[in-house]
Amino acid sequence: MTISYAHMLRFSTSFFNGKLSFTSDNKGRRTQLLPFASLKRPDNNIIIDPKVDSLQDGVKWDDKGLAVAIARNVDTGAILMQGFANREAVFSTLSSRKATFFSRSLSTLWTKGETSNNYINIHDVFLDCDRESIIYLGKPDGPTCHTGAETCYYTSVFDSLKQQEIERNRLALSSLYSLESTISQRKVELAEENGKPSWTKRLLINDKLLCSKIREEANELCQTLENNEDRLRTASEMADVLYHAMVLLTVKDVKVDVLQVLRQRFSQSGIEEKKSRVSKKSEQD
Numbered sequence: 001m002t003i004s005y006a007h008m009l010r011f012s013t014s015f016f017n018g019k020l021s022f023t024s025d026n027k028g029r030r031t032q033l034l035p036f037a038s039l040k041r042p043d044n045n046i047i048i049d050p051k052v053d054s055l056q057d058g059v060k061w062d063d064k065g066l067a068v069a070i071a072r073n074v075d076t077g078a079i080l081m082q083g084f085a086n087r088e089a090v091f092s093t094l095s096s097r098k099a100t101f102f103s104r105s106l107s108t109l110w111t112k113g114e115t116s117n118n119y120i121n122i123h124d125v126f127l128d129c130d131r132e133s134i135i136y137l138g139k140p141d142g143p144t145c146h147t148g149a150e151t152c153y154y155t156s157v158f159d160s161l162k163q164q165e166i167e168r169n170r171l172a173l174s175s176l177y178s179l180e181s182t183i184s185q186r187k188v189e190l191a192e193e194n195g196k197p198s199w200t201k202r203l204l205i206n207d208k209l210l211c212s213k214i215r216e217e218a219n220e221l222c223q224t225l226e227n228n229e230d231r232l233r234t235a236s237e238m239a240d241v242l243y244h245a246m247v248l249l250t251v252k253d254v255k256v257d258v259l260q261v262l263r264q265r266f267s268q269s270g271i272e273e274k275k276s277r278v279s280k281k282s283e284q285d
Contacts, residue, residue: 052090067133069082069101089109189201
């Protein structure tokens with residue numbers, strides 16, 4: 001079971017006085033909320049609900065007041081990086097909505113992206129069931145790793161064991177993104193193709209074939225519902241639809257960032273979203 005911090009945030013008219021945060025109630029009276037210690041960068045007038053302070057009391061901070069903090073991509077699920085956070089780092093993350101950690105070597109807070117501008121924009125924060133680690137769920141502005149890689153996790157132990165003399169920088173991707181990566185690699189290899197191309201490469205160079213396969217697979221997926229076929233058959237047909245659709249995305253140079261589009265629609269009525277697309281199309285016409 002994980003616990004989200006998101007509902008603990010609230011917006012208010014506030015100002016900071018030294019190390020203490022104050023807010024004005026409906027009658028104009030000031031109320032002390034939380035000690036922020038070295039937190040100096042409150043953004044967007046966001047303050048932390050006192051419940052967060054109580055919730056953090058339940059975190060199993062180590063003897064140095066730290067807990068492991070893992071940054072994860074909200075759309076891809078990729079683990080971006082790992083660091084450490086103390087109470088102040090979590091407060092700063094919640095208020096600024098930028099992933100903030102505690103540097104053990106410098107003994108100070110640091111926000112990912114403060115020098116590179118590759119911030120990790122926070123959408124939610126989670127605690128694990130034992131309150132021993134934290135997940136910063138967010139959208140990165142650019143590469144997370146200082147090497148320029150998308151994430152800090154790009155070395156496969158299994159690959160190293162099989163081919164110790166070969167260094168392979170293969171990102172730890174979810175199944176969908178791993179498939180996207182493979183299809184993209186096939187596209188790169190097209191220029192070097194000498195023999196009979198693979199099925200993926202045939203689809204990449206033949207728009208008519210690709211579109212016909214997408215329509216065919218989509219129809220077969222619908223038939224699993226119409227003919228009351230079993231769940232395994234439905235999963236198989238859906239896998240075919242996803243695969244062929246992702247080849248089309250690669251042809252169009254569109255990443256699976258369509259997941260971000262889906263996420264942005266979470267809080268919107270599907271009916272209203274459909275209407276907005278129709279109105280936009282009418283304006284363009």
